[in-house]
Amino acid sequence: MEAAAAEPAVPSLNPFRTIFPEDIEREIWETAARLHTNEAPSYRLVSKYVKLWIDPIIYSTIIWHIEQQSPKCNLLEILTTQSHHIQHLLFRTGKGHTNLSILQLLPLCPNIIDLAIWADTVIGVIKYCQHLRPKRLSISFETLFSEPSGFNQPTHPIFTDLTHLELVATCYKWSDWKELSKLPRLTHLSLTYDSTREVVDGVLDTRDGCKLLKILVLVDGHATPKVWETETHYEHSDPRVVALAVEYISDWEEYAWGRRNSWLVAEGIVAERLRKRSKSVPYHNLAG
Numbered sequence: 001m002e003a004a005a006a007e008p009a010v011p012s013l014n015p016f017r018t019i020f021p022e023d024i025e026r027e028i029w030e031t032a033a034r035l036h037t038n039e040a041p042s043y044r045l046v047s048k049y050v051k052l053w054i055d056p057i058i059y060s061t062i063i064w065h066i067e068q069q070s071p072k073c074n075l076l077e078i079l080t081t082q083s084h085h086i087q088h089l090l091f092r093t094g095k096g097h098t099n100l101s102i103l104q105l106l107p108l109c110p111n112i113i114d115l116a117i118w119a120d121t122v123i124g125v126i127k128y129c130q131h132l133r134p135k136r137l138s139i140s141f142e143t144l145f146s147e148p149s150g151f152n153q154p155t156h157p158i159f160t161d162l163t164h165l166e167l168v169a170t171c172y173k174w175s176d177w178k179e180l181s182k183l184p185r186l187t188h189l190s191l192t193y194d195s196t197r198e199v200v201d202g203v204l205d206t207r208d209g210c211k212l213l214k215i216l217v218l219v220d221g222h223a224t225p226k227v228w229e230t231e232t233h234y235e236h237s238d239p240r241v242v243a244l245a246v247e248y249i250s251d252w253e254e255y256a257w258g259r260r261n262s263w264l265v266a267e268g269i270v271a272e273r274l275r276k277r278s279k280s281v282p283y284h285n286l287a288g
Helices: 022-035 048-058 075-085 101-108 141-145 174-182 197-204 225-234 248-256 262-280
Strands: 061-065 088-092 114-118 136-139 164-167 188-192 215-220 241-245
Touching: 022 048, 048 075, 061 075, 061 248, 075 101, 088 101, 088 248, 114 248, 136 141, 174 197, 188 197, 188 262, 197 215, 197 225, 215 262, 225 241, 241 262, 248 262
Parallel strands: 061 088, 088 114, 114 136, 136 164, 164 188, 188 215, 215 241
Antiparallel strands: none
């Protein structure tokens, strides 16, 4: 009696499984997802394993621009199912464009460390942020507090771990903003270039200003001469003041992915200034 012929091997739906151990395969796909963020969603189709591995990467950084959203795409529904992965979230609407979807999403996102809301028709966001502890925040306080200017809630939980704050609004009077000095961990502050010197002086004040501040960036999207004049004014008195022309969205995304961004550029400029200052300090031989 002849032996039955062996069944032909069924090829794996995932060819990498026959070549690499699972931990190596996972690292390959995760690295690819981080390096090729635009193509990463298509990698989810390879297998259920790949989908599970790279979903936390794909959904970790979300730029939600309402005006660019397809009417056929219910992004809120998609993000709701993936909200626990979201760590970096930018929500943007055009001027006068009303969309309150962000208010539905925020309570579902416990792991946000980086939040930007650029939407002039969305106000009172802070009511939905009790559970959030971001390290970076980019927002206008009208959006946050339902007030056009000023800051008077430094003990709110959203500011507990905040180190980087970008105010997307012009600041005129230090008396409206002096409570910023009470933020417990604030080291990096960004203001629009047309904020007054009164506010800049208040922030930098060694007694009543922001005690832990390392960097003050004056941001201008159009390289207006005034912003360079302000930097020159402070260049010798306080090396922490840096003027930068910034393209907001691309810069925000570069930070979210850990690449070169305006904060890193400013830190480099300040470090170089401090290095030059330390070299210019006279050396005194105290040995005898």
